[in-house]
Amino acid sequence: MSVPGAVSAVGDLDAAGGADAFLRHMLWRYPGQRQPVVALLGPRGSGKTDLLRAVSRACGGTVVHAGLDFEENPVDPVSAAALVAFQMMRGWDNLRRGPVFHRFGLGLLALNENLDADRGRAADQIRELIQQYTRNSRSGRFAAGVEHAAAATMDVVAQGALSPLVSGPAREVVSAVRDQAKPVIGSLLQSAARWGVRDALRWHISVPEAESARSIDALIRLSSTSRSAAVGPLMAAFLADVKDQAERHPPLRSACSCVLPAHGARRDRHDHAWVLLVDGAQTPAGRRFLTELAGARSRNQAADMDGSGAADPLLVLAACEQWQSEWTSWWCEPWRSTPLAATPQRRVPLLSRATRTLWARENDAAVAVERGPAAAWWYPVWLDPMTEEQVGYAMGRSDPSPARPLPASVVHRLTGGHRGAVSAVLDEPFGAHPGPHGPAVSLLAPADEDGTPLWAHALETSLPEGLPVPGTAWSTAPAIVLAAAYLADVRTAQDPRLPATSTELPRSLELLRRHLWVSTFTHRHSRIRQIGWGDSDGPATLHPWLTRSALTALNTARPARPDGTSPWHELFAAQSVALAALPAHGGEAAAVERGLFHDLALGRFAPVAAALADRFDEDHRAWIRLLDYLSSAPCRLLYEHSPQEAYALLLDGVEDGGQTVLAVATAKLLALLWLYSDPLTEHTRRWDGEIQECFTRLAHNSRLLDVSPLQQAAAAFA
Secondary structure, X not given: OOOOOOOOOOOOHHHHHHXXXXXXXXXXXXXXXXXXXXXXXXXXXXXXXXXXXXXHHHHOOOOOEEEEXXXXXXXXXXXXXXXXXXXXXXXXXXXXXXXXXXXXXXHHHHHOOOOOOOHHHHHHHHHHHHHHXXXXXXXXXXXXXXXXXXXXXXXXXXXXXXXXXXXXXXXXXXXXXXXXXXXXXHHHHHHHHHOOHHHHHHHHHHOHHHOOOOHHHHHHHXXXXXXXXXXXXXXXXXXXXXXXXXXXXXOOOOOOOOOOOOOOOOOOOOEEOEEEEEEOOOOHHHHHHXXXXXXXXXXXXXXXXXXXXXXXXXXXXXXXXXXXXXXXXXXXXXXXXOOOOOOOOEOOOEHHHOOHHHHHOOHHHHHOOOOOOHHHHEEEEEOOOXXXXXXXXXXXXXXXXXXXXXXXXXXXXXXXXXXXXXXXXXXXXXXXXXXOOOOOOOOOOEOOOOOOEHHHHHHHHHOOOOOOOOOOEOOOOOHHHHHHHHHOOHHHHHOOOOOOOOOHHHHHHHHXXXXXXXXXXXXXXXXXXXXXXXXXXXXXXXXXXXXXXXXXXXXXXXOOOOOOOOHHHHHHHHHHHHHHOOOOOOOHHHHHHHHHHHHHHOXXXXXXXXXXXXXXXXXXXXXXXXXXXXXXXXXXXXXXXXXXXXXXXXXXXXXXXXXXXXXXXXXXXXXXXXXXXXXXXXXXHHHHHHHHXXXXXXXXXXXXXXXXXXXXXXXXXX
């Protein structure tokens, strides 16, 4: 079997690359190998749906696959399994016969049959149902018989299986599936007698709910149970059908691009998984379906006495924009950089680096035992954000002129590679780009015909329910603004306690974390971070798109009183006081440094630069760490001035004031790196050269023997 390569559809190259990487690393399987439920994580609008579509296209006609969208069609688990079965019953290029689902089909028909109260008459009804299911027509009656059987079967499925819990738009998809699936069901009925119906009947005896009854009695028992109680047996029947089909009717062998483990044997002899793509996994309907699927796998595993026959080949890729608490037993939350000690926790990998081996290292053993935890089937992975190159490609398509008004690096840093944010920046009416003296991207520009500013549009389309979009005036800071100001300090991720001055802050942080807007995946490392901090993992930060939008709301808000101070000053001053009352993580020195951070956020540049210069000859690596920390403070100047104007204002009089070389070089470094940390500042060769010169000058004026950290920093800007 061959795994198709990357999809070349215009606008989907990055998603196609992710789809290709996912299939190459996750599609291969050896006989009897268990498959995880992969949770594709990313905040709202990050491109998860695009990735699912790209995977579906990459599967093509050679990888058995199906898709569900619980955002659009919130059907119950039985209906969802029926929709998947209908999609998988199509013809596949490398299968001699299309898949059939006899166990699931018989159970579904029995569930929706109104049986007589008398057991004998009920048994006759079930037998007639089975005969109708397996009846072959002679050639003279073939066309009419198949058409009638298909219509009757789809009436049973649509009216019985799909209708009770379906309302609204979902009913339309039921009708569409009913019409499209008629020929497929007809083909199933036509050939059912030849392909395993007896095995399907025997299987219904084996499920625990049948209590070892005969096949007819097992189906009668299933038909008389409640719909909710029947979900488990029907999901198990669905998985058993998938497993049986994959084993009895393997695909034709051909070359593929799968990446097998280094220790894998017989690299050219492996099977491929079937793929189920699920969108909206965080919805109630999506969660219930996937929970039932994992539960059915666990029950199948517990019923498998020799431990070799329960593994089905279904690989699930489920797009989810919320973290689920049950995953925490096995995986470190995306907003924590260090797994809990003495636990099986691991870091959630990027999709591009996700391999089955990482999941199997701990989880495969857990699900293999009797009563294995259903949560162990899950494998959360993080969707890779767009790279700067991909952002530049998208910008080239939106504006193919040679002189693009926006640098791709600025758009990439502002959006953090978030696909929805990139589209918002590049979409009309944002085509009227700001002039040379304004910021590279103005979040105050209208984003729609109603004149909604871009920052408000960003928050309206991104914030989870429960976090309102700020207006232009408020008496107390909105929750998202409080969270953005608090998380602007990268050291707050290490603090075990929150300041008690705001009751909104804990709840807003919890919502932003759960909806994946706070994570370690969006921290933008500066060029000197590794010199000062070493190889330590990045801290948890609020996504740059929300950070910049929320702080823009703070900057544009009007004071509560005409003669009052700006909300920006009030918030950061109050936060500084509140945090000073808490023990700082790192002791008194860390508390002093945090005070300098907030002073810089309040615009007190000169005293902060002087304090930084005073600490220069203590420890150069620690000094660079402090410089990197302080320069990450929010810079209000850039909301009203271009980076060049802001730099001139910060350095006004510094070189003419008779200060030492150390003081001047420190002030220049702090100013340039502070502006560089803002996503709207373009990094230029001229400023890189000035930063390199300042580090070199400091190395020449140091009193310490070891100046290698300063030399490394200079080389980073060469």
